[in-house]
Amino acid sequence: MSTDLPDVSALSIGIVGGTGDQGKGLARRFALAGHTVLIGSRSAERAEAAARELDVEVRGAENAVVAAEADVVIVAVPWEGHKATLEALREPLAGKIVVDCVNPLGFDAKGAYPLPVAEGSAAQQAQAVLPDSKVVAAFHHVSAVLLLDPKVERIELDVLVLGDDRAATDTVQALAARIPGVRGLYGGRLRNAGQIEAFTANLISINRRYKAHAGLRITDV
Amino acid sequence: MSTDLPDVSALSIGIVGGTGDQGKGLARRFALAGHTVLIGSRSAERAEAAARELDVEVRGAENAVVAAEADVVIVAVPWEGHKATLEALREPLAGKIVVDCVNPLGFDAKGAYPLPVAEGSAAQQAQAVLPDSKVVAAFHHVSAVLLLDPKVERIELDVLVLGDDRAATDTVQALAARIPGVRGLYGGRLRNAGQIEAFTANLISINRRYKAHAGLRITDV
Numbered sequence: 001m002s003t004d005l006p007d008v009s010a011l012s013i014g015i016v017g018g019t020g021d022q023g024k025g026l027a028r029r030f031a032l033a034g035h036t037v038l039i040g041s042r043s044a045e046r047a048e049a050a051a052r053e054l055d056v057e058v059r060g061a062e063n064a065v066v067a068a069e070a071d072v073v074i075v076a077v078p079w080e081g082h083k084a085t086l087e088a089l090r091e092p093l094a095g096k097i098v099v100d101c102v103n104p105l106g107f108d109a110k111g112a113y114p115l116p117v118a119e120g121s122a123a124q125q126a127q128a129v130l131p132d133s134k135v136v137a138a139f140h141h142v143s144a145v146l147l148l149d150p151k152v153e154r155i156e157l158d159v160l161v162l163g164d165d166r167a168a169t170d171t172v173q174a175l176a177a178r179i180p181g182v183r184g185l186y187g188g189r190l191r192n193a194g195q196i197e198a199f200t201a202n203l204i205s206i207n208r209r210y211k212a213h214a215g216l217r218i219t220d221v
Numbered sequence: 222m223s224t225d226l227p228d229v230s231a232l233s234i235g236i237v238g239g240t241g242d243q244g245k246g247l248a249r250r251f252a253l254a255g256h257t258v259l260i261g262s263r264s265a266e267r268a269e270a271a272a273r274e275l276d277v278e279v280r281g282a283e284n285a286v287v288a289a290e291a292d293v294v295i296v297a298v299p300w301e302g303h304k305a306t307l308e309a310l311r312e313p314l315a316g317k318i319v320v321d322c323v324n325p326l327g328f329d330a331k332g333a334y335p336l337p338v339a340e341g342s343a344a345q346q347a348q349a350v351l352p353d354s355k356v357v358a359a360f361h362h363v364s365a366v367l368l369l370d371p372k373v374e375r376i377e378l379d380v381l382v383l384g385d386d387r388a389a390t391d392t393v394q395a396l397a398a399r400i401p402g403v404r405g406l407y408g409g410r411l412r413n414a415g416q417i418e419a420f421t422a423n424l425i426s427i428n429r430r431y432k433a434h435a436g437l438r439i440t441d442v
Binding site: 110111112113114156157160162185186187188189191192194195196198199201202203205206209210212213214215216217218219220221 | 331332333334335377378381383406407408409410412413415416417419420422423424425426427430431433434435436437438439440441442
């Protein structure tokens with residue numbers, strides 16, 4: 001594979017909806033890699049509390065402050081609040097790379113299953129709501145348990161990075177690779193994000209059957 | 222992972238729509254593994270011609286003969302002919318394990334993308350058309366190029382096996398493992414097959430970007 005990706009070591013990273021496990025886990029790993037990281041929440045107090053819970057230096061602030069200050073913004077909100085959260089952040093997110101890692105899933109007695117999304121995927125919904133941002137889909141399949149575990153030094157998996165802007169996907173591929181063990185691989189255009197989000201339901205089934213924290217590797221790349 | 226899968230070495234395998242590259246490639250690998258293999262086509266002549274093209278011993282016959290004679294039947298027809306082909310084979314396929322590996326994809330200048338399927342996926346359509354068969358979804362991501370290449374002895378990837386009948390998915394997992402290098406892993410219920418089929422579009426994007434024959438490995442299993 002090509003390793004000709006940009007140097008992203010100086011980028012600050014904001015995480016909107018950063019008080020959930022996925023957001024906190026990504027915040028932790030990017031802070032460990034040396035990035036300035038801002039965790040966002042609707043409430044500054046909750047964001048600050050989440051930041052204090054981590055074993056690394058990250059700042060907590062309101063989502064709008066995080067969206068305005070960070071160079072790259074990761075969206076890690078629950079699917080239920082996805083559209084409304086992004087609509088409220090359209091202005092501060094304009095011109096920025098917005099990384100959507102949201103999986104629209106339902107759960108019942110038989111496990112997880114994908115929810116229908118009118119726009120095709122959470123990432124496409126984000127792009128529709130944020131026409132002046134460069135939306136990239138990534139980090140759907142990284143286990144929050146592993147991200148948060150201080151005993152886990154390397155996370156051996158590939159992060160699939162999808163988007164329609166080459167510079168933006170290159171940047172996010174390089175960011176993924178800041179986590180030891182992770183490769184960031186281009187995974188297609190935004191119109192092919194829906195099945196990547198939905199694939200998380202399969203990983204949940206696999207985790208249940210094999211008592212694992214399953215991830216993906218792409219072979220022959 | 223559990224290795225407690227059934228012994229499938231005596232099962233004969235039929236491939237409906239076996240004259241395409243995916244069907245021929247799977248036929249070749251199962252014949253190499255010692256299975257009796259029947260390649261099917263609407264025309265017995267075309268099936269026999271496809272069988273003769275291979276470097277292994279397989280038989281060609283009409284789809285209906287293949288469906289009636291084989292223990293396990295793999296469906297490898299183009300998406301366009303999927304529903305009609307299966308409707309015509311409902312009786313001979315009754316009571317059998319039917320393995321669907323069909324990917325409903327469209328192609329345009331920007332590459333491949335998933336087609337909408339009323340039933341949710343090709344596999345769910347198959348189950349709707351074949352209520353008396355045990356439909357399993359598998360073998361979506363195995364490169365036909367690799368399957369057919371006599372220089373490739375091992376294919377290092379995981380075949381995700383989806384279905385609602387445990388004995389049937391166990392059988393197909395064991396069949397997948399008959400190809401050297403391949404693991405057959407349970408990947409969820411049939412309602413989660415759509416994203417596995419659609420994921421083939423992402424693999425096509427990955428192949429294009431990285432000049433690869435990409436496949437999947439599941440980590441931590």
